[in-house]
Amino acid sequence: MIRSRIFFLCTLFCISALLCVAQQKADIHVLLQGKISDASGKGIGGVMVTDGTxxxxxxVDGNYTLQSTNQAMFVYITxxxxYEIPANNNLAKFYQKITPVHGRYQGDFLLTKMSRDDKKHYTIVWADPQINSQEQADMLHSQVVSDTRQHAKELLKKGPVTGIAAGDIAWDAPAIIPExxxxxxxxxxxxxxxLGNHDMDIHTRSDEASDRTxxxxxxxxxxxFNRGDAHYIVLDNVFYxxxxxxxxxxxxxxxxxxxxxxxxxVKPGSLVFVSxxxxxxxxxKKRSGSKQDNPGSIxxxxxFLYDMLKPYQAHLLTGHTHxxxxxxxxxVYEHIHASVCAAWWTxxxxxxxxPGGYGVYEIDGNELKxxxxSLGREKDYQMKLYPPGSYADKPGAVVANVWNWDKDWKVEWFEDGKLMGNMQQYTGLDADAVKYMAGADKPGKYSWIEPMLTDHLFFVTPSHKAKKLKVVATDRFGEKYVQDLRLKAD
Incomplete structure (x- = not known):
């Protein structure tokens, strides 16, 4: 009996030792070393370096040493x-793929000092380019890129500009990524x-494997990464x-x-953006009256993320919803961006x-606007008015869609030059969205696209004698946006 127990314990010990050796082989230590320096060769101290873990x-001399394992794919910096964003054809290149030799990898990074202060800077956020054909890629080039380039050119006169593509870069079509x-x-x-849900590799065995492409x-x-006094973080919250x-x-x-x-x-009180x-x-869920949230939309x-962001002025930059x-x-203020591809390019x-478009953020120290x-429109195009008759359930009403509204906006209306007060907010469907998308035969190419309820609609019913109606939407920064609507001829 004793011999059996001893044999069992010895066998167990051997198995444990073998498993330990196997684990050690799976997690071979890799020593990452390098230097972060400027063009003159001077080291840059205090730069964060990571392997993702x-x-x-x-x-102070710009040197770093980091113990990693063969599980890490990249060494990269904040x-x-x-300093300029290191880039290859404007794609941020702040990382190196680890290719160890005899358990070591030398990862040096060269940074270029900016020619001007980046305390004041701008960030442009594209959500959901989502291309899967050459036709859609051509629209990305002709509509989105041309507008962005022109708008960024104006912003660059006032400060550096950085872009963030907030996921769904392609549409389950890795071959289109070069476009x-x-x-x-x-x-x-x-x-x-x-990374977006349409950027992942499906039919893989794990979430980790889905990010390969x-x-x-x-x-x-x-x-x-950092710009001025602001800190930017990118996370992968698409769990496959x-x-x-x-x-x-x-x-x-x-x-x-x-x-x-x-x-x-990061210094407490700083502006922190998480995309x-x-x-x-x-x-x-609230707008639609559903009993539970869509698990793929929240x-x-x-x-736990909110808790970690409490010491900061935190803003989330997300997409996905269109x-x-x-x-x-x-x-924590979340900006859920409408898509640059609008309704999947239809x-x-x-x-x-x-309208299809993108978010623009102006950062000046710790101040943010x-x-x-909107694509193809001036900066002050921030709403659309629908005349009486556009909504069957509100036949005499004028409806305003103020798409970037939040609770600190004010939406007022004037009748024939006289201030009448605030318009009434309600939840409904946009009239143009109904025209383009409602019904199985629309928009044609993708029959599953349907208009969605929104709460940034406002309505008012003018008097029967009114000739002109004006809506003034004032955002939280005091910027006023005006739209006029003629109801009757003079």
Whole structure:
């Protein structure tokens, strides 16, 4: 009996030792070393370097040493303020693929000092380019790139401009990625990329394996960078759980642990932007009267992200929904961006009536302003008015769609020059979205596209004798946007 137990324990010990050796082989230590320097060769101290798991900072001479494993794919840096975004044809190139030799990898980074201060700067956010054909790529070039390049040219007169593509870069079509890269090259500004649900590889066995194409094309799927006094973070919250095309909004523990180290280097009170594809939360459930949230449209463990962001002025930059919504929870302001492809390239507007376009953020120290830039329109195009008769349930009403509205906006109306007060907010469908998308025969190419309820609609019923109606929408920054509507001839 005793011999049997001894034999069993010895066998168990041997198995444990073999498993330990196997694990050690799977996690072979790789020593990452390098220097971050400027064009003169001078080292840059205090730059964060990471392998996506652990983070270190360069010493005063710009040197770093980081213990990693063969599980890490990249070594990369948080680009510091005051330095140009290293880029290859405007694609941010802040990383190197680890190719160890005898357990070591030398990763040196060269940064270029900016010729001007970046304390005041601008950030442009594209959500959902989502191209899967040459026809759609051509529209990306002719509509989105041309507008962005022209608008960025004006902004560059006042400060540096950086772009973020907030996911769904392609539409389950890896072969089209070169067209996206061409678009970024021609945009005139450096772009960072976010992984979206249509950028993942499906039919893989795990979430980790689903990011392969994205990483080969654009580098790490979570990282950070600095501009001026602001800190930017990109996360991957598209959690793929196999069995075909299945995902939920979820941030992995590995990212949270990395984020703790990243934020530990950020001064409390700073502006912090977090860009990820799926919204942290949307009030779609409230608008539609559903009993539960769509698991692919919210981030289930968002509360833990909110907690980590409490010491900062935090803003989330998300996409995914193809409609515009501003949502605040736990003092975190989320900007859910309408898509640059509008309704999947079938119409000029999104499901909520928001024109295809992109977000623009003006940062000056710790001060922040923003607006939505519609494609092919001037900056002050921030709403559309619908005349009486446009809505069957409100036959005499004038309806305004104010797409970037939040609760600090004011929407007033004037009748024949006289201020009448605030318009009444309500939840409904945009009239143009109904015209373009409602019904199985519309928009034709993709019959599943339908208009979606939105709460940035406002209405008022003018008097029967009114000749002119004016709407003035004032945003939280005091900017006024005006639209006029003639009701009767003079």
């Amino acid at each position: 652990n983070c270190v900072s360069t010493d 680009v510091p303020s005051g 996206y890269k061409k678009a970024v090259k021609n945009s005139g500004i450096p772009f960072f990329q976010v 994205f990483k080969e094309s654009f580098g790490p799927s979570w990282y950070s 759980y196999a069995n075909g095309y299945n995902y939920i909004g979820y941030i992995t523990e590995k990212q949270f642990k990395w984020l703790e180290q990243d934020l530990a280097r 990820m594809h799926i919204s942290a939360y949307t009030e779609d 981030t289930f463990n968002r509360k 409609y515009n919504e501003n949502y605040v929870e736990d003092n 119409s000029p507007i999104c499901n909520d009536g928001t 923003w607006y939505y830039k």
